[in-house]
Amino acid sequence: MEIDIAVRESDDRRLKTKYKNAIYVIQRAFALYSVDEVAFSFNGGKDSTVLLHLLRAGYYLHKAEKIGCNGDLMDGEIAxxxxxxxxxxxxxxxxxxSFTYETAKSYGLQMEIIRLDFKAGLEALLKAKPIRAIFLGVRIGDPTAVGQEQFSPSSPGWPPFMRVNPILDWSYRDVWSFLLTCKVRYxxxxxxxxxxxxxxxxxxxxGLLCIRDSSNPEGKFRPAYLLADGRLERAGRVKKNSSPPCGQLASVSNGLKSRDLSWHSMLTASIIAVGDEILFGTVEDKLGSSLCRRLHSIGWTVSQLAVTRNDIDSVADEVVKRKSTNDMVFIYGGIGPLHSDVTLAGVAKAFGVRTAPDEEFEEYLRHLIGEKCTGDRNEMAQLPEGITELLHHEQLPVPLIKCHNVIILSATNVAELDLQWDCLLDLSSSNGLLVLMEPLQSKRLCTNTSDVEAAQPLSKLCLEFPDLYIGAYRASRNGPLIITFQGKDQGRIAAATAALSEKVHTGQFSEVD
Ligand SMILES: Cc1cc2nc3c(=O)[nH]c(=O)nc-3n(C[C@H](O)[C@H](O)[C@H](O)COP(=O)(O)O)c2cc1C
Ligand SMILES: Nc1ncnc2c1ncn2[C@@H]1O[C@H](COP(=O)(O)OP(=O)(O)OP(=O)(O)O)[C@@H](O)[C@H]1O
Ligand SMILES: [Mg+2]
Incomplete structure (x- = not known):
């Protein structure tokens, strides 16, 4: 069966686990209800497309098992x-x-078209047919998923049937991994x-997928599978006239701040280092500055570099503050099985979920550290429940962990960080995890001009070049003044440096590497 083979042959372990669990739910349903008693609610959307193929695979495996032929049946042998x-x-x-109709034709689906609202339509359907269970492509995070389980009876006031949600725990990225791995049409x-x-x-x-540049002045959109943050899946669900899709996002329902998220705007990251020892002053944090440089090299702005204690509430408070005002939050330190390793618990608390054993992660750890686990379950495999995505890369012995827009790095030194960063970039090229922006250009000038002489011209320059970051600092109180220019356009930086030497006649400027 082509779907089953595609998933089995893929090396995406997370997908395999999600697939296995969804097929299990489908097979449970086939064990509980006869084929005549189930229906599949299909609307051509991506989630229901995933479910269509899972149902085809699930039904095939169910049938093959019944016949006892170990899955060697040809696809066409089972209608x-x-x-x-x-x-x-x-x-x-x-x-x-048209996609819904074409798909029904390609897979020989017995389609029943209902032109009533959901409730009235289901009432009519259940009167006419013995349906007891309906498969839906509802996922956690959908507004209608609240309070639902994989098997949930229909709500009071609705006709009685079982809602079966095999992909309830799938993330946005799981959906795209499946559709792309199985190479099915959507x-x-x-x-x-x-x-x-x-x-x-x-x-x-x-709007988060909008590209607007000189060759696309009107704006063009990248494909859905490149959306980096699945939380923003519904950012296109707005009133058509109230929000231009390419440019200002008037409101994003999940609580992200309203601001310009267009292609040209900056993407911002915040970095959180977890470590009592950094705060005692006994350990120097070298990872923060290294990560800042790397984020700059892909055109991102770092809004904050914070250090917090190894304490669940301190970590949670910091993550809460940063996650809603930044595109991505990177956190490191406090990862492991020790009493002070509370970062994952803090991230879970920030998102209001508990930690739970993650089978897939546990398996990676078992490969790495054998059975040296603490307790009957490996405590390192306790991950924030329902929001965790594992970021696999062949060069990493254990995947990185992402919870919504928080990436948890397990690096403990700069060399490890370099490797993890390179893997993140590599993954980004295929799944849009981190949007690679044009790198920021920068220039530093060194001058013997006094602060007093430089102060006013620099203030004026900032007003004339609002598109640039212009800053100044000294390496020593009596040493030269270093002026920093940063921006996306080299030409603008050159213009600003020229304007500065015109304003400050007394000083000599030389470029610093
Ligand atoms: C097959 C099916 C069963 C549904 N069962 C219920 C239900 O039991 N309770 C309920 O409140 N809504 C039920 N709904 C409605 C959905 O929860 C939801 O309102 C609908 O999918 C509209 O979503 P939208 O507003 O995002 O288009 C059902 C919808 C479908 C298609
Ligand atoms: N008009 C419809 N006809 C049949 N089923 C529907 C319809 N609308 C929703 N559903 C069911 O509800 C599920 C959830 O709908 P939802 O819109 O969240 O997902 P989707 O349409 O599959 O994907 P997307 O989130 O990309 O729109 C669908 O997968 C489908 O099972
Ligand atoms: Mg839909």
């Missing part, structure tokens, strides 16, 4: 009989509608920057 329901609406995107709108699709009245492409 897929699951009833498929589509609530067709006049306000659906035509691309979604609706073309996802290649045009749509990341979650409602109706034509409330859905626009996701």
């Amino acid at each position: 897929y009989p699951i009833r498929t329901i589509y609530f067709e609406s006049a306000s659906a995107f035509p691309e979604i509608n 609706c073309s709108l996802y290649d045009e920057g749509y990341t979650s699709i409602g109706s034509v009245h409330d859905t626009v492409p996701n």
Whole structure:
């Protein structure tokens, strides 16, 4: 079966685990209900496309097991009989509608088109058919997932049936890993920057995927699978006239600050070092400055470099402060099995979730440290539940951990950080984890001009070049003044340095490497 083979042959262990668990839920449903009693609610969206293929694989494996042929059946030997329901609406995107119909045709789905609202449609359906369970592509994070489990009876007031949610615990990136690994077709709108699709009245492409440059003055969109932060999947769910998709994002419902997130704007990161010893002054933090340089080299701005104690509440407070005002937060220190290693618990607390054993991570650790675990479960494998993504790279013995927009680095020195950073960049080229911006250009001038003489011209220069960062510092109180210029455009930096030497006639300026 092509889906099962594609996942089995992939080296994405997280995907394999998610797939295995989803297939388990599907097989449980097939054990509980007969084929006539189940239906699949399909609407051409990415989540329901994932579910379609999982159901095909699940049904195939269920059948093959029953027949006892160890999965050696040809795909065509098993007809897929699951009833498929589509609530067709006049306000659906035509691309979604045609994709739904074409998919039904390609896979021989028995489609039932319902042109009523969900509740009335389900009432009519259940009256006419013996349906007891309906498969849905609902995922945690969807507004409708609140309070749901993999098997959840329909809500009070709704006709009685079991909602079966095999991909409830899948993340945005799991969905794309599956669709891309299995090389299955998905609706073309996802290649045009749509990341979650409602109706034509409330859905626009996701502004975070907008590219606007001289060759695309109107703005063009990158594909949905390149969205780095799955939390922002629904950022395109806005009223069409209230928010231009490419440029200012008027509001992002999940609490990110309102601000310009266009392609040209800066992406900001915050860095948190966890370590009592740094605060005692006995250990020097070298990772922070190294990470700042690396972020600058990919055009990101670092808004803060904080040091916090090895204490769950201190870590949680710092993460809470930083996660909503930065595109990405990097945290290191306090990772491991020791009493002071509380960083993951702090991150979990910041997101209001508990930590729970992560089977996949545990397996990596077992490869690395054998069975030397503490307690009956390896405490290092306790990760924030439901929000953890493991970032695998062949050069890393253990994957890095990402919780929404917080990346947890396990590096303890600069060499380890270099390796982890290179792996992050490598992963970013395929999955858009970190958006690589044009590197920031910088120039430093050294001058013997006094502070008093330089102060006013520099203030004026800042007003004339608001697109540049212009700063100044001294290495010693009586030594030369160093003036720093930083920005995206080398030409603007050259213009600013020329303007400065015109304003300060008395001083000599020389460039510092
Ligand atoms: C097959 C199916 C079953 C549903 N069952 C329920 C339910 O039991 N309770 C409920 O409140 N909504 C139910 N809904 C409605 C959804 O929760 C949700 O309102 C709908 O998917 C609209 O989402 P949207 O507003 O993002 O388009 C169901 C929808 C479908 C398609
Ligand atoms: N019009 C519909 N007809 C049939 N099923 C639907 C319809 N709308 C929603 N559903 C069901 O609800 C699930 C969740 O819908 P949701 O819009 O969150 O996901 P999606 O459409 O699959 O993907 P996306 O998040 O990209 O829009 C779908 O996967 C599908 O099972
Ligand atoms: Mg949808």
